[in-house]
Amino acid sequence: MALIVHKYGGTSMGSTERIRNVAKRVAKWARAGHRMVVVPSAMSGETNRLLGLAKELAPAKPTTPYNRELDMLAATGEQASSALLAIALQSEGVEAVSYTGWQMGVQTDSSYTKARIERIDDERVRADLDAGRVVVVTGFQGVDELGNITTLGRGGSDTSAVAIAAAMKADECLIYTDVDGVYTTDPRVEPDARRLAKISFEEMLEMASLGSKVLQIRSVEFAGKYRVPLRVLSSFTPWDIDINEEAVSGTLITFEEDETMEQAVVSGIAFSRDEAKISVLGVPDxxxxxxxxxxxxxxxxIEVDVIIQNLSKDGKTDFSFTVNRAEFARTVDLLKTKVLPTLGAADIVGDTKICKVSIVGIGMRSHVGVASKMFRVLSEEGINIQMISTSEIKTSVVIDEKYMELAVRALHKAFDLDQPAN
Amino acid sequence: MALIVHKYGGTSMGSTERIRNVAKRVAKWARAGHRMVVVPSAMSGETNRLLGLAKELAPAKPTTPYNRELDMLAATGEQASSALLAIALQSEGVEAVSYTGWQMGVQTDSSYTKARIERIDDERVRADLDAGRVVVVTGFQGVDELGNITTLGRGGSDTSAVAIAAAMKADECLIYTDVDGVYTTDPRVEPDARRLAKISFEEMLEMASLGSKVLQIRSVEFAGKYRVPLRVLSSFTPWDIDINEEAVSGTLITFEEDETMEQAVVSGIAFSRDEAKISVLGVPDxxxxxxxxxxxxxxxxIEVDVIIQNLSKDGKTDFSFTVNRAEFARTVDLLKTKVLPTLGAADIVGDTKICKVSIVGIGMRSHVGVASKMFRVLSEEGINIQMISTSEIKTSVVIDEKYMELAVRALHKAFDLDQPAN
Structure with a gap:
């Protein structure tokens, strides 16, 4: 009688037909004897529809009162889909009840549109589970101290599911999505990419922050903080596949570092086109x-990612860093008007045609020479490295955007990621 | 500095363009110095869309848990439209905040889909009004003792608005709708029908219960119980008409019986095609x-409306009554299987081709001969009266459906309703 949390994304909830399939899958788990809590996203397209209406009516300058109303509005999407899922479960002959964030006691701060969960009071849900009910809880939302509705920001339903799993000490949190797990890299770039049966929490955190979009990074952080076993799996497998088979499918994000995991030096390759490079030249050192x-x-x-400072020459140095590409123009403008005049620097140059490619692996901790192997592979392909950034379990390089696919494929092969794990 | 409640129906909230017009109108009232509480319905079509989704997923037999989820679902329509209206008001430069039923403290019983308001805790709203904010409150919904979301049933936003006006002792509750007031009868049947500038609460109650669909009858009952001055007016007049002109437009439902009102013996003519007649023949008397x-x-x-028992003859009598036409078959079936066998009655005959036409007027209290004038007028038109029902301020007759328009027009003229009131 495990306590299991299921989370279903907007695509999985995209029509009444799909909601019925979700209900059949959850009913299967409930009938197998599990205590079930389900967190659905809004039906796909619904949140965008609502925010589109708001945008038509929005004041010129968004204010806190405006953001408060946005949350009030956007929260209805999950409330509706949760009620529909509870209804579909009832039709499957399963007792089910749905709760909003405030009914479930999801207490957040008052940062509208990007609130953080502070506390969850699960008393009511436990009583329902004890009574044999499946409980459906709206993801994405909570309530602040004053009773205002808040939302956790885009993708926040993942975070809700993990937070609820943590608060209730669930045995596992299953994130059903439109991919069937975490891959060694994006299969659209490298067709030989393999699904990982397991990945460590720390690797997943690096993968998520480096651009792999399977899970929202805050949900991974939350899982790490509260040690919630997390599994990413597909909602598009038939709902009636054997439950024992389903329970080990997808990718498990784990906290145990077993031998198998130490054998793979590099677990995956992440990449991102979302950055731009800015260099301040001729800075007094x-x-x-x-x-x-x-x-x-x-x-x-403005968030800064990779930072490097060149060796000094004649008392001058060059200073480079990357920012999100969407912030590029604003950053350059800021430096030119506010920083350059007081700094005595010579000039600012920028480059938006870059990308970041990273190798991630918990095995890098105990293996030397992993980074240098990466640099050798790229050099053999004639790819120039512009910036380097390292952490204990990853190495990232900034290179010309046009070499991105080439770099990913070469590294994927060089680190044997196309070979089946033993 | 009056406290005014505005209520806008779904058609008035039907698009962002219309919501913007509502916001401009409310902003005008706020700028004129009034303390404003606004109760919007869901955008037109939204409640039907949501209930349509639920119907696709519904269990074969609706249960209380199902009705609970229906309310959870349907309540999102008003939550969304309230947030959008608050946003539109902010864009007009007016400070505005929206509250759901539970945030506003609208406490109801647990009769899902048709809950009754028990209490309203307006403390929070008063604080906002004191701070100069316009407060938007979701109509149609509340919360029960256990924190479950409830709805008040179709048209419940009228009731919410009146209940809030009553709880806050508002100076007036303005119901903005797609007609510009209460008419002497339906202008689609009698083109000479006139808008009434005033109608007494009791007359309005009779008109509403007799088939005039301008206001939901529960909202009129509520207004009567708490003596809330109610005005029905059009949301399709330009938003920027003079506020003093707007404030006296439409129809005021009033509690004062002034001389003007006593002069009009009959205020309006209501009619309904929704009924069916059932006669049990040869009943032992x-x-x-x-x-x-x-x-x-x-x-x-099954609700019964008009009832008559004929004079007895040879120890037998005929017994007739009307029910809602939708309940006709079920009622006949019930009588044939359950009542006829034990009653010793001869037969049951039914007629669905009937209609009910009523004259309503507070002046009937002090004027004799009003009913007999009605019977004379119908007789002069060759219309046979099948049943009669009277109360202190109305007289209803059941007649053949095909004479409905003729009867309405003849009575409208006979009681001088086409003449301007002085």
Whole structure:
């Protein structure tokens, strides 16, 4: 009698036919004797429809009161889909009840449109589970101290599911989505990419932050903090496949570092086209330079990713960093008007035609030479490395965007990711 | 600085363009110095869309848990439209905030899909009004003692608006709808029908219960119980008409019986095609017969309207009554299988081709001969009266459906309703 949390994305809830399939799948799990909590997203397209209406009516400058109303509006999408799923479960002969974020006691801060969960009071849901009911809980939303409805931001239903699983000490949280697991890299770039049966929490966190979009990164962080066993699997397998087979499908995000995992030095390759590079040239090489430049950027709420400072020459140095491509123009403008005049730097140059390619593997901790092998592989392909960034379990390089697919495929092969794991 | 409640129907909220017009109208009232509470319905079509989805997934037999989820689902329509209206008001430069039924403290019983309001806790709304904000409150819904979302049934937004106006002791509750007031009769039947500037609460109650669909009858009952001055007016007048002109437009439902009102003996003519007549023939004329027949009908939850018992002849009598036309077949079936065998009656005959025409007027209290004038007018038109039912301020007749328009027009003229009131 395990306590299991299922989470279904908007595509899985996209029509009454699909909701019926979700209900049949959940009913199967309930009949197998599991205590079931289900967290559905809004029906696909619904959140965009609602936000589109809001946009037509929105004031010129968004304010906190406006964001409050946006959350009030957007939260209806999950409320509707949760009620529909509970109805579909009842039609399958399963006792079911749905709760909104506030009914479930999902307490958040008041940061409308990107609230953070502070506390979950699961008393009512436990009583329902004890009574043999399946409980459907709206993802994506909560309620602040004053009773205002809040939402957790895009993809927040993943986070809701994990937070509920953590609060209720669920045995496993299953994230049903439109892919069947986490791959060694994106199969659209490398057809030989393999699905990983297991990945460590730390690797998943790096993969998610480096551009692999299977899971929202906040949900992975949450799973890590509360050690929630998480499984990513497909909602498009037939609902009536054997439950024992389904229970081990997809990819398990695990906290145990067993031998199998240590054998694979590199587990996956992530990449992202979302960044742009900015270089400040001819900067006087003296203490406080990094703070002078990046402090101004941080003050403008712009996130900086990779940072490098070149060796000094004649008392001058070059300073480069990457930002999200959408923030590129704003950052350059900020530096030119606010930083350059007081810094005595020569010039600013930017490049939006870059990409970041990363190898990720928990085995890198205990294996030397992994990064240098990466650099050798890229060099053999004639790919110039512009920037390098490393952490304990990943190495990222910034290269010309046009080499992205080539780099991913060469690294995938060089690190034997196309070979079946033993 | 009056406290005013505005209520807007689904058609008035039917598109972002229309929501913007509602916002402009409300902003005008707020700028004129009024404290404003606004109750919008769901955007037209939205409630039907949601209930349509539910129907596709519904279990064969609706249960209380199913009705609970229906309310959870349907309540999202008003939550979304309220948030959109608050946003539109912000765009007009008016501070605005929206609340759901549970946030506003609209406490109801647990009769899902047809809940009754028990209490409203307006503390939070008062604080907002004191701070100069316009408050938008979702109509149609509340929350029960256990925190389950409930709805008040179709048209429940009228009732919400009146209940909120009553709880907050509002100076007036303005119901904006797609007609510009209450008419002496339906202008589609009698082109000479006139809009009434005023109607008494009791007359409005009779008109609503007799088939005039301008206001939901429960909202009129509520207004009567708490003496809320109610005005029905059009949301399709330009939003920027002079506020003093707008404030006296439409029809005021009033509690003062002034001289003007006593002068009009009959205020309006209502009619309904929704009924069917059932006659039980050859019933032994002894005590307990009415209970024997109608008790069985009431036990089956079928509402009976007009009832007549004929004069007895040879110890036998005929007993006739009307029910809603949708219940006709079920009622006849019930009588044939359950009542006829034990009653010793001869036969049951039914007629669905009937209609009910009623004259309504508070002046009937002090004027004799009003009913007999009605019978004379119908007789002069050659219309046979099948049943008669009277109350202090109305007289209803059941006649052949084909004479309905003729009867309405003849009575409208005979009681001078086509003449301008002085």
């Amino acid at each position: 003296k203490p406080g330079i990094a703070y002078h430049i990046l402090g101004a950027v941080a003050d403008a709420n | 002894k005590p307990g017969i009415a209970y024997h027949i109608l008790g069985a009908v009431a036990d089956a939850n």
